[in-house]
Amino acid sequence: QVQLQESGPGLVKPSETLSLTCTVSSGSISNHYWSWVRQPPGKTLEWIGYVHSSGTTGYNPSLTSRVTISVDTSKSQFSLRLTSVTAADTAVYFCARGSPVADYWGQGALVTVST
């Protein structure tokens, strides 16, 4: 069964860049879509965007000016970069397989934006 694991800093300062990586194991990263979804504390889920193993990307229009999602198939990893963060970007960030429906998810990584 495919497993996904998020990694990256749990604390980011306002105006800086949030960077997370998702490592895929027990399955191939090839020929799939891979997504990032976030969930602010106590709130609903928000789809950030996706990358296909070919490199094609799609982003939520509300975040498109600040977000980049990339894939490194040689490492079975895909990554999220979110620039110019504010407190509103504090959330649990999930990586997942599939877009726009996700069938496998990582456990999530809490990222707090604070000084």
Next chain:
Amino acid sequence: EIVMTQSPATLSVSPGERATLSCRASQSLSGHLAWYQQKPGQAPRLLIYDASTRATGIPATFSGSGSGTEFTLTISSLQSEDFAVYYCQQYNDWPPTFGQGTKVEIK
């Protein structure tokens, strides 16, 4: 952006009883609707996609129905492990959007 509205916000149900959760979209979805279950501190789990197709490994106690803008998730006989928050998600338009969730709690 399509707005998803779930009702009720909280549903109190006794174990063994049926639970019916509703989801309404601000525009027609052509059946492009999914349901997820989320337990505290865990990732969402895909239950249903294309409005009524159960995901791999999901028991038949979970069923989805509906069309257009109105959709329903039914849990036929609630087990202890089914008490959780349930989200509907539309993917007929980009970006995919989720409802605010329905919490199913023990009565």
